[in-house]
Amino acid sequence: MNSDLAWLKEPVARPDENAARLAAERQAMLIKPPGALGRLEALAIRLAAWQRTPKPTADRVRIVVFAGDHGVTEEGVSAFPQSVTAAMVNQFARGGAAISVLARTLGAELEVINLGTVEETGSVPGVLDLRLGLGTANFLRGPAMTERQLAEALRAGRDAAARASSAGIRIFIGGEMGIGNTTAAAALGAALLGETPEALAGPGAGLDTEGVRRKAEIIRRALDRHGSYLADPLEVLRRLGGFEIAALAGAFVTCAQRGLPVLVDGFICTAAALAAERLCPRVSGWFLYAHASAEPGHARMLAALDGKPLLDLGMRLGEGSGAAVALPLLRLVCTLHAGMATFEEAGIAGKSS
C-alpha cells in the first residue's frame, strides 16, 4: 500500500464496555417496564459505549457535505445535468438546500467541501475549496481517479473527521452532492458485494425504467472493463468511486479510529461506509444507519454491513438529509436516558418478579 495511505490501517477505537454496563444498569432502573422503549434502549447503551460515558448526548453534531462531479455523467446516467452539482454547493452555503435548513433547525454545524466540480464555486463564502480536478474521469474509459486524487480525497475526509473530533463533536454526519453519484455508488456496491448491476442500480435523482436499465448496462460494461483490478477495495474506490465518496470513506475510517460515532445517511453514504469497512475492517462498529433509502439497492448494502436503519420514510435525497432527520431521535434517546426518574427516585414499586 502507498505510504500516503498507511493511516487507513491504524487501529479502530474500542467502545467503552464499562460505560455500556452502567448505561444498561440505568435503563433497568428507569420508571418503565424493562425493554418498553424498544430499540431506543439499546441505542442509549451503544451511544454510552461510544461516547465513553453512562449518560451520552447528541447535542454537538457536525454535518460535512463533500461535493464532486462525475465523468460518467456523459453516459446519460442521471436525470439531471452536471451543472446542478456546483449550483447546489452554492445553495448549501447560501442556506436554501434541504441540508442547510435541517442543519439550521437542528443547531448542527454544517461544513461544505468542494472536491471537484466542473463549475467554479470558489467565490462562495463558507465553501472549503479543495478541488482535485474538474470532476472524476468517466469510469467507462479508465479509472475515475488517479492514485494521487484518491489519496487526496481520502485525506480530505480524514482531515474533516479529525477536525470534528478535535472540536468535541459527539456525532458525525457525512453528506454528499454529485450528479451521477448513485451510478458510482451502485458500481462500488456491485463490485464490493459481487452483486449484479441490476441489483444495485436505481432511479437516483429520477431516471425512468428505461434510464435505470441503461444505467445498469453502463455499470456492467465498467465492471467488465476494470475486471480483476476490482479484487482490491482501494482499486474499486479509485476506479469506480468519486471524490466525495472517497472522502466520505476516509472520514468514516477516521471517525472509527478516533472513536467518533457516525450517523450514516442513505445509499451513497452507505456505499462509502461499505468501502470504509473493506479498507479498514471493523470500522462499521462505529456506524449507525439513519434511514432506509428509497433507492432499491440500499437494502443489499445495509445487509452486508448488518445495518438496521432507524427510519424508513421513502427519502432519496442525499446531502446527509436522512441522517439529519434521524438526529432528533438520537437526541430523544439521550434525554430520555438521562432525564427519566428511577423507580427508587420516584418511589414506585419495581417489577414483582
Ligand SMILES: Cc1cc2ncn([C@H]3O[C@H](COP(=O)(O)O)[C@@H](O)[C@H]3O)c2cc1C
Ligand atoms: C436538485 C438536486 C439536489 C440534490 N441534492 C442531492 N441530490 C442527490 O442526487 C444526486 C445523485 O443522483 P443521480 O446519480 O441520479 O444524479 C446526488 O447529487 C445526490 O446527493 C440532488 C439531486 C438534485 C437534482
Ligand SMILES: O=C(O)c1cccnc1
Ligand atoms: O439515498 C441516497 O443517498 C440518494 C438516493 C438518490 C439520490 N441521491 C441520494
